[in-house]
Amino acid sequence: MTSQTAPKGAVPAAVPARVPTPDQIRRAPKVLLHDHLDGGLRPRTVVELARERGYAGLPETDPDRLGGWFRQAADSGSLERYLETFRHTAAVMQTRQALVRVARECAEDLAADGVVYAEVRYAPEQHLDAGLTLQEVVEAVDEGFRQGERLAREAGHRIRIGALLTAMRHAARSLEIAELANRYRDSGVVGFDIAGAEAGHPPTRHLDAFEYLKRENNHFTIHAGEAFGLPSIWQAIQWCGADRLGHGVRIVDDIDVHEDGSVTLGRLASYVRDKRIPLELCPTSNLQTGAAASYAEHPIGLLRRLHFRVTVNTDNRLMSHTGLSREFEHLVNAFGYTLDDLQWFSVNAMKSAFIPFDERLAMINEVIKPGYAELKSEWLFRQTASTSGSGRAEGGPP
Numbered sequence: 001m002t003s004q005t006a007p008k009g010a011v012p013a014a015v016p017a018r019v020p021t022p023d024q025i026r027r028a029p030k031v032l033l034h035d036h037l038d039g040g041l042r043p044r045t046v047v048e049l050a051r052e053r054g055y056a057g058l059p060e061t062d063p064d065r066l067g068g069w070f071r072q073a074a075d076s077g078s079l080e081r082y083l084e085t086f087r088h089t090a091a092v093m094q095t096r097q098a099l100v101r102v103a104r105e106c107a108e109d110l111a112a113d114g115v116v117y118a119e120v121r122y123a124p125e126q127h128l129d130a131g132l133t134l135q136e137v138v139e140a141v142d143e144g145f146r147q148g149e150r151l152a153r154e155a156g157h158r159i160r161i162g163a164l165l166t167a168m169r170h171a172a173r174s175l176e177i178a179e180l181a182n183r184y185r186d187s188g189v190v191g192f193d194i195a196g197a198e199a200g201h202p203p204t205r206h207l208d209a210f211e212y213l214k215r216e217n218n219h220f221t222i223h224a225g226e227a228f229g230l231p232s233i234w235q236a237i238q239w240c241g242a243d244r245l246g247h248g249v250r251i252v253d254d255i256d257v258h259e260d261g262s263v264t265l266g267r268l269a270s271y272v273r274d275k276r277i278p279l280e281l282c283p284t285s286n287l288q289t290g291a292a293a294s295y296a297e298h299p300i301g302l303l304r305r306l307h308f309r310v311t312v313n314t315d316n317r318l319m320s321h322t323g324l325s326r327e328f329e330h331l332v333n334a335f336g337y338t339l340d341d342l343q344w345f346s347v348n349a350m351k352s353a354f355i356p357f358d359e360r361l362a363m364i365n366e367v368i369k370p371g372y373a374e375l376k377s378e379w380l381f382r383q384t385a386s387t388s389g390s391g392r393a394e395g396g397p398p
């Protein structure tokens with residue numbers, strides 16, 4: 001649970017430390033850049049789709065127990081074993097109907113969690129087993145996102161979702177998937193990505209796909225610096241030209257923290273910071289795959305302090321039993337982050353999105369900043385009310 005007490009000595013006693021409550025975190029407008037469609041299904045949906053499709057391979061058929069199984073199986077400390085759990089979600093995402101449902105529920109779940117803009121990724125090549133074409137997969141997912149956006153609006157939430165098409169790094173379809181991303185760029189697809197086991201599968205194997213996208217003035221991110229360190233990040237940026245880094249957490253290997261607290265950045269870390277290359281950090285996922293030992297020790301604390309372009313993400317909500325609000329709760333608990341920090345992460349993420357500049361700016365000025373201003377005004381009101389002894393201060397700051 002989120003601590004409501006300020007870190008000792010952090011602020012003068014008369015001014016309450018603005019540690020946001022879980023409810024405020026959920027209501028805060030958030031931006032999500034790294035979330036896998038096949039890593040975010042509701043456990044109940046997995047069970048129901050498996051039944052409909054006759055898939056008998058699920059380790060559990062009770063939704064609660066299945067949710068627990070995913071979380072535990074993904075807790076292995078190894079990216080390779082973490083990735084094995086996706087065979088079950090992929091198995092139930094093979095028909096148009098299933099893809100529409102999963103994408104619709106994804107949009108509804110993110111919206112209910114206070115996400116106002118999301119880029120959700122999936123690998124079309126993993127959804128062809130029942131005869132769908134790559135195009136049919138993309139169109140089904142797009143239909144689901146649009147349905148979900150509409151349902152969310154009816155429920156009083158505002159969300160916009162763009163898709164990222166992922167190519168699997170161990171496979172050989174990246175150019176084809178990049179062409180697909182380009183073809184659908186005005187129809188709900190905003191960019192491209194490569195994912196899958198990192199060690200032994202360098203991003204440079206997919207150079208033709210990245211070069212094609214650059215020629216097309218299109219955008220891409222690359223999973224790099226998660227299970228493998230600096231060489232992977234270096235290749236993703238300097239050979240492939242990635243706009244963002246999926247994870248990139250191991251950039252800390254190029255930062256020396258000295259005993260007196262001062263730091264020295266290596267050439268690569270300096271480059272990433274100087275060029276404002278966005279890091280799509282995913283705290284819980286990193287704990288599960290062994291990239292960090294605890295939330296408090298997660299490099300996000302250092303990277304935020306050094307003003308890297310840090311963003312906070314979920315990666316796989318099912319496998320990590322998380323959501324974006326929960327990721328922020330963990331960080332608030334570990335680092336004492338305030339609403340100002342949450343706004344900083346959200347603006348960072350919005351600046352780093354793959355939609356056009358004017359649309360990003362409109363989201364920042366018309367949705368994100370006013371949303372945080374409103375939450376902060378609640379603090380002011382509660383503070384005034386409790387100081388004057390007249391209003392109700394429950395749920396407010398200590």
Ligand SMILES: O=c1[nH]cnc2c1ncn2[C@H]1C[C@H](O)[C@@H](CO)O1
Pocket residue numbers: 036037038039079083086121122123126166195196197223226285315316
């Ligand atoms: O964190 C990750 N690292 C590398 N690959 C990942 C991660 N999370 C999910 N994937 C893979 C498994 C999915 O099937 C695929 C497409 O979403 O992307």
Ligand SMILES: [Zn+2]
Pocket residue numbers: 034036195223246315
């Ligand atoms: Zn990922």
